[in-house]
Amino acid sequence: MTVTTRCQGCGACLLTCPERAIRPHGAPLLVLARACTGCGECVEVCPVDAIEFTTPTAPTTPARTPATAAAPSATAAPSAPRSVRR
Numbered sequence: 001m002t003v004t005t006r007c008q009g010c011g012a013c014l015l016t017c018p019e020r021a022i023r024p025h026g027a028p029l030l031v032l033a034r035a036c037t038g039c040g041e042c043v044e045v046c047p048v049d050a051i052e053f054t055t056p057t058a059p060t061t062p063a064r065t066p067a068t069a070a071a072p073s074a075t076a077a078p079s080a081p082r083s084v085r086r
């Protein structure tokens with residue numbers, strides 16, 4: 001979550017947050033990324049749409065590029081061995 005400069009400092013999100021992840025800091029307020037669970041309740045109550053939904057703590061996955069898209073998946077059947085022992 002990111003509180004943008006549209007924040008008017010009304011405190012509605014701060015009172016709504018079940019994790020107390022939003023801290024008063026004038027306007028805009030601060031969202032403690034470690035405490036935020038991403039429930040979105042603060043976004044719902046903000047009267048000026050000042051909170052943007054971001055997931056900085058979410059696990060990152062590599063961007064899907066043409067190179068990675070063409071790579072064989074981990075679940076693909078194993079390929080034949082390159083050489084055979086005799």
Ligand code: SF4
Pocket residue numbers: 001016017018019020021022031035036037038039040041042043
């Ligand atoms: S998304 Fe939920 S936990 Fe995170 S700051 Fe908003 S109300 Fe709090």
Ligand code: SF4
Pocket residue numbers: 003006007008009010011012013014029045046047048049050051
């Ligand atoms: S509800 Fe919106 S305007 Fe009010 S303090 Fe939170 S971010 Fe700022």
